Amino acid sequence: MKNQFDFEPGFEPERYELDAxxxxxxxxxxxxxxxxxGAGIVVALMVERALAQQESGxxxxxxxxxxxxxxxxxxIGEDGAVTxxxxxxxxxxxxxxxxxxxxxxxxxxxxESVRMVMADTKLTPFDAGTFGSRTTPDMARRLxxxxxxxxxxxxxxxxxxxxxxxxxxxxxxGSIVGKDGKKMGYGDLTKGQKLTQAxxxxxxxxxxxxxxxxxxxxxxxxxxxxxxxQHKYTSDMKLPGMLYGKILRPPSFGATLVSVDTxxxxxxxxxxxxxxGEFAGVAALTEFAAANALKAFxxxxxxxxxxxxxxxxxxxxxxxxxxxxxxxxxxxxxSMEEGLGAADVKLQQKYTVAYIAHAPLEPRAALxxxxxxxxxxxxxxxxxxxxxxxxxxxxxxxxDKVRVIVPDTGSGYGGKHRVEAATEAARLAKAxxxxxxxxxxxxxxxxxxxxxxxxxxxxxxxxxKDGALTAWEFxxxxxxxxxxxxxxxxxxxxxxxxxxxxxxxQGSYRALASTANNFARETHMDELAHELKIEPLEFRLKNxxxxxxxxxxxxxxKKFDWxxxxxxxHGVGIAGGSEKGGYVATAVELMIEGDxxxxxxxxxxxxxxAIVNPDHLKSQVEGAVVMGIGGALREAIQFENGKIxxxxxxxxxxxxxxxVPQLETVLLDRKDLPSAGAGESPIIAIAPAIGNAIxxxxxxxxxxxxxxxxxxxx
Amino acid sequence: MAxxxxxxxxxxxxxxxxEDERSLLSVLRDDLELTGAKYGCGEGRCGACTVLxxxxxxxxxxxxxxxxxxxxxxxxENLERDGKLHPLQEAFIEAGAMQCGYxxxxxxxxxxxxxxxxPRPSEEQIVEAMDGNxxxxxxxxxxxxxxxxxxxGGVA
Numbered sequence: 007m008k009n010q011f012d013f014e015p016g017f018e019p020e021r022y023e024l025d026a027x028x029x030x031x032x033x034x035x036x037x038x039x040x041x042x043x044g045a046g047i048v049v050a051l052m053v054e055r056a057l058a059q060q061e062s063g064x065x066x067x068x069x070x071x072x073x074x075x076x077x078x079x080x081x082i083g084e085d086g087a088v089t090x091x092x093x094x095x096x097x098x099x100x101x102x103x104x105x106x107x108x109x110x111x112x113x114x115x116x117x118e119s120v121r122m123v124m125a126d127t128k129l130t131p132f133d134a135g136t137f138g139s140r141t142t143p144d145m146a147r148r149l150x151x152x153x154x155x156x157x158x159x160x161x162x163x164x165x166x167x168x169x170x171x172x173x174x175x176x177x178x179x180g181s182i183v184g185k186d187g188k189k190m191g192y193g194d195l196t197k198g199q200k201l202t203q204a205x206x207x208x209x210x211x212x213x214x215x216x217x218x219x220x221x222x223x224x225x226x227x228x229x230x231x232x233x234x235x236q237h238k239y240t241s242d243m244k245l246p247g248m249l250y251g252k253i254l255r256p257p258s259f260g261a262t263l264v265s266v267d268t269x270x271x272x273x274x275x276x277x278x279x280x281x282x283g284e285f286a287g288v289a290a291l292t293e294f295a296a297a298n299a300l301k302a303f304x305x306x307x308x309x310x311x312x313x314x315x316x317x318x319x320x321x322x323x324x325x326x327x328x329x330x331x332x333x334x335x336x337x338x339x340x341s342m343e344e345g346l347g348a349a350d351v352k353l354q355q356k357y358t359v360a361y362i363a364h365a366p367l368e369p370r371a372a373l374x375x376x377x378x379x380x381x382x383x384x385x386x387x388x389x390x391x392x393x394x395x396x397x398x399x400x401x402x403x404x405x406d407k408v409r410v411i412v413p414d415t416g417s418g419y420g421g422k423h424r425v426e427a428a429t430e431a432a433r434l435a436k437a438x439x440x441x442x443x444x445x446x447x448x449x450x451x452x453x454x455x456x457x458x459x460x461x462x463x464x465x466x467x468x469x470x471k472d473g474a475l476t477a478w479e480f481x482x483x484x485x486x487x488x489x490x491x492x493x494x495x496x497x498x499x500x501x502x503x504x505x506x507x508x509x510x511x512q513g514s515y516r517a518l519a520s521t522a523n524n525f526a527r528e529t530h531m532d533e534l535a536h537e538l539k540i541e542p543l544e545f546r547l548k549n550x551x552x553x554x555x556x557x558x559x560x561x562x563x564k565k566f567d568w569x570x571x572x573x574x575x576h577g578v579g580i581a582g583g584s585e586k587g588g589y590v591a592t593a594v595e596l597m598i599e600g601d602x603x604x605x606x607x608x609x610x611x612x613x614x615x616a617i618v619n620p621d622h623l624k625s626q627v628e629g630a631v632v633m634g635i636g637g638a639l640r641e642a643i644q645f646e647n648g649k650i651x652x653x654x655x656x657x658x659x660x661x662x663x664x665x666v667p668q669l670e671t672v673l674l675d676r677k678d679l680p681s682a683g684a685g686e687s688p689i690i691a692i693a694p695a696i697g698n699a700i701x702x703x704x705x706x707x708x709x710x711x712x713x714x715x716x717x718x719x720x
Numbered sequence: 721m722a723x724x725x726x727x728x729x730x731x732x733x734x735x736x737x738x739e740d741e742r743s744l745l746s747v748l749r750d751d752l753e754l755t756g757a758k759y760g761c762g763e764g765r766c767g768a769c770t771v772l773x774x775x776x777x778x779x780x781x782x783x784x785x786x787x788x789x790x791x792x793x794x795x796x797e798n799l800e801r802d803g804k805l806h807p808l809q810e811a812f813i814e815a816g817a818m819q820c821g822y823x824x825x826x827x828x829x830x831x832x833x834x835x836x837x838x839p840r841p842s843e844e845q846i847v848e849a850m851d852g853n854x855x856x857x858x859x860x861x862x863x864x865x866x867x868x869x870x871x872x873g874g875v876a
Binding site: 223 | 739741742746749750751753754755756757758759760761762763765766768795796797799800805809812813814816818819820821822823824825828846847848850851852853854855856857858859860861862863864
């Protein structure tokens with residue numbers, strides 16, 4: 007069964023991923039569209055629901071509206087310019103480049119001639135959001151289909167024009183070419199046309215092994231603008247007359263505004279003050295002036311009762327737990343009683359993971375402009391259509407009056423689904439009658455955004471002397487259900503997810519809860535192996551039939567030269583796992599210098615089906631591993647009674663150059679399998695591999711992420 | 721409280737009217753529209769705001785405009801000459817040494833300063849000199865490779 011997000015069976019989106027606008031909608035009429043792009047041809051790909059409607063003979067669209075379920079579309083202008091439209095956003099995955107390559111491949115044009123219009127709710131088709139690693143498997147395929155259909159349409163046009171059999175024609179380098187040498191550029195073929203075509207069937211496409219453009223190393227689209235400082239992120243944008251906004255924040259979570267005296271701020275030149283319920287903010291000619299005006303507010307707050315603090319949060323998870331047996335994500339196989347009865351070795355352990363921050367280098371930012379009733383907001387979000395919905399509901403206007411545009415953004419990692427800065431800027435802009443930009447400070451970003459959930463995981467297991475697992479009970483409190491089920495073959499299992507009352511705002515993070523579940527599972531497996539006195543890799547393989555996970559474990563081990571004795575004072579660790587269709591194993595070598603964990607080498611083997619672009623893939627794998635080092639060793643949000651204690655880079659230590667070990671990446675190419683996305687899953691094996699290596703180095707078993715925020719006391 | 725009225729930026733005198741204690745970063749970005757230097761942390765810990773002051777890499781987010789007023793300020797916008805990118809800019813593109821690109825300009829400015837001082841740095845020297853710059857996307861190894869390539873080529 008396909009769900010609304012077009013996930014492959016077996017993928018279970020987290021609850022926070024589902025926090026997206028449910029209805030597909032597309033409101034741009036044909037006439038409006040040609041007005042905005044000029045004449046030429048437009049080919050639109052319709053996704054499943056529209057196809058079903060067509061087949062059942064129901065009238066679709068109507069009243070000048072285009073069909074509702076458009077997945078992607080493509081425009082070829084009279085000058086031959088090719089423009090692809092997608093609702094996906096560029097946050098550093100380099101999909102502006104790879105999607106242009108996908109189009110160029112099937113349209114047979116140079117990649118430089120393809121421009122992508124992305125994430126503009128007025129111009130691009132609805133998209134639920136850029137998350138869940140779906141761009142490469144879904145959107146790239148859709149754009150290839152659209153491009154192939156456009157190519158076939160151009161061949162039809164040329165055949166008609168020249169009155170020849172279409173099978174004698176081919177598409178090459180931006181032209182349709184006949185056997186007799188006749189040639190016509192795409193632009194000439196589209197002259198004077200206002201052709202629209204909806205693609206329903208699958209046009210002929212090249213198989214990946216025949217690609218000559220897609221999947222090849224390519225310069226990042228607009229690379230020149232990024233290295234020269236010309237690219238305009240939202241935070242760089244400026245409009246005539248624009249003011250800078252600042253928002254009054256509560257002193258702690260849940261505090262309510264009793265009163266605020268804004269007279270002093272209002273008296274400042276050029277300052278606009280807005281007070282609307284709990285919302286209070288200022289807009290001024292400079293950011294400095296806005297900050298000064300905000301400082302002049304005299305606010306009185308009422309704090310809520312005592313809130314749960316970081317030191318008590320894991321007990322709190324347990325106490326406030328809901329769900330469990332029969333609940334979301336729960337599995338029961340066989341009988342734990344029997345499984346433990348058959349075990350020679352039994353082990354019970356608790357693992358914890360801290361709340362951590364995405365800390366995208368570009369904090370939340372938005373620029374809002376009203377023109378009468380119409381609102382345009384530029385902002386960095388992974389859910390432009392979701393933000394459009396948030397804005398429409400905040401201002402009680404219909405969504406067609408709101409346009410959200412996402413400039414290529416300073417990263418997200420799952421952390422920019424909801425962007426409150428958009429609403430804040432729009433509220434100030436409405437009062438000021440001028441465009442207003444808000445850029446959150448680092449402290450705001452790390453306090454008022456949301457976090458990767460913290461979690462408590464309890465594992466109870468049993469195994470026979472020969473190493474066969476007999477029982478596995480796994481309870482996750484709070485962090486989520488991604489990759490909660492083991493891929494190991496265990497005859498008796500109980501796996502349960504328990505929701506809790508989280509004291510902090512939590513949401514998506516790269517690879518979701520699989521970072522937590524895989525950490526607990528792969529640490530526990532290492533502990534069991536140690537108890538059983540079986541070599542940890544051998545123990546894993548003994549209990550693992552899944553060929554794909556076996557393959558990455560073996561590939562990482564081979565490259566690492568696993569099995570040798572580590573140098574004196576060094577430790578080695580290995581871990582594997584799977585999430586979102588990607589399979590990953592990481593082997594780590596490290597040493598303890600004083601009390602500091604020094605990573606020396608990390609070898610990661612990764613497989614996500616057929617490789618689309620080896621260079622981008624390697625970059626994503628390395629980036630994910632490096633990000634994972636932060637969560638593994640040091641990153642933790644500290645909080646106390648509704649306050650974040652370390653919302654800045656001087657107190658929240660993300661990985662730096664000196665933290666990066668020698669990185670080696672092995673990519674397994676499974677041309678026989680569909681491509682899965684790869685921006686997330688390579689992050690999940692590094693933390694348990696490091697923990698296992700620390701144990702190997704010094705015999706200390708660490709069961710909490712981060713493992714060594716203050717070093718290891720040997 | 722006086723205002724700063726003039727800055728020397730990228731070899732030219734620029735008129736401004738900025739309160740003394742404003743950050744150099746905000747004046748460059750908001751008043752002079754030189755937005756290559758980015759805000760990342762506001763405490764000099766991420767390097768996204770790096771510019772050169774008298775040739776030295778400086779965190780413009782923690783430098784007051786008054787302090788910078790009597791010095792030569794160089795921003796990333798000044799690296800490209802006659803339509804030709806600086807070798808480090810080229811090398812970053814060639815090595816694929818950026819994902820979201822938000823840290824890139826700060827990285828390049830820190831690297832420019834490094835290679836001016838130490839034209840042939842060892843890998844350890846590169847890591848040491850660049851350690852104040854954060855790339856949250858984590859592609860540090862490609863950045864090191866890009867810098868090392870330029871250093872070997874003897875340009876920059």
